[in-house]
Amino acid sequence: MAMIDTIYGPQSANTLKLFSRVKLLACDVDGIFSDGRIYMGQQGEELKAFHTRDGYGVKALQSIGVHLAVITGRRSKIVEQRMTSLGVHHIIQGCEDKQTALAELQKQLGISIKSTASMGDDIPDLGMFEVSDLCFSVTDGHPSVKQKAHYITQNRGGFGAVREICDLILLAKGKLSGNYGASI
Numbered sequence: 456m457a458m459i460d461t462i463y464g465p466q467s468a469n470t471l472k473l474f475s476r477v478k479l480l481a482c483d484v485d486g487i488f489s490d491g492r493i494y495m496g497q498q499g500e501e502l503k504a505f506h507t508r509d510g511y512g513v514k515a516l517q518s519i520g521v522h523l524a525v526i527t528g529r530r531s532k533i534v535e536q537r538m539t540s541l542g543v544h545h546i547i548q549g550c551e552d553k554q555t556a557l558a559e560l561q562k563q564l565g566i567s568i569k570s571t572a573s574m575g576d577d578i579p580d581l582g583m584f585e586v587s588d589l590c591f592s593v594t595d596g597h598p599s600v601k602q603k604a605h606y607i608t609q610n611r612g613g614f615g616a617v618r619e620i621c622d623l624i625l626l627a628k629g630k631l632s633g634n635y636g637a638s639i
Contacts, residue, residue, distance in 0.1 A: 461626055463609060463619055470606065473589045474627035477521060478570040481545075481557050481583055482617060484527040484534050486576035487593060490613030503533050506614060512621025513541045519630050524560055526553045528579050554582030561586065574620060575600055576612050591620050 458465040485491050488509055494502040513523055524545035525538055531548065538546045550556045561571055573583035576596035584590040584603050592604035593612040601607050606623075608616040625631040 461623065463623060466623070471623070471627040473605065474572075474624050476570050477572045477589065477624050477627075479522045479524065479561065479564060479566045480516065480572050480574065480620070480624070481524040481526055481560070481587070482574040483553075483576060483580045483583075484525050484531075485529065486596065486612040487574055488525070488534075488537070488613065488617055490611065491576065491595075501531060501533060503531070503537075504613060505537050506618070508615045509617035509621075510537075510541050512618035513543065515625055515630075516621045517542055519625070519628065521624065522564060522566070524557070526550050526556050526583060528553075551579075552582065553580060554585050557583050558586045572620075572624075574617070 457468040459468055459471060482488065485493070488505055489503045516523060522545065523543050524547065525534065525543060526547045527534060528550060529548065534548060535546060545560055547556050557573065561567065568586055569588045571587045572589040572591065573587040574591040575581065575583055576593050577600060578597060580600060581603065590604045591606050591608065592601045593608050593610070593616045595611045608619045610616040610619050622631060
């Protein structure tokens with residue numbers, strides 16, 4: 456199997472070929488864009504931390520026409536605000552059936568399973584894997600999710616894992632270099 460050196464280490468040519476077909480990347484939020492922890496204040500306020508590198512990767516993918524969606528089981532104004540600020544148009548919150556939600560989005564966008572990738576870290580995310588040709592997990596993801604993933608990030612969730620996937624998709628499409636002018 457031919458290996459290609461990348462900024463994230465050697466990758467198989469077959470894996471990069473799969474990355475090059477991605478037209479839609481669907482991601483969970485907690486444990487992917489954030490470290491999975493939820494900070495609660497005494498008045499019930501909720502805080503999450505998002506990494507700016509992930510934001511830059513999202514903007515870069517969108518600049519080449521790749522659709523990005525977040526599908527999460529929780530509802531959060533913070534998620535809505537962050538994803539809206541990044542220009543993410545497909546924000547699905549409070550979703551228990553991620554497989555159906557992603558399948559409906561694919562239909563709406565006219566994007567096949569073969570051109571869909573998904574990224575998750577825990578068991579509720581496995582439904583997205585069922586309707587994705589390429590599946591990613593984070594290095595600190597649940598073991599059962601990592602077993603089904605085609606690629607496991609070097610970075611932990613909330614610490615640049617989304618950027619790593621974005622970079623590899625950009626690399627596979629020949630679009631990694633350059634200034635995307637992204638406001639993160």
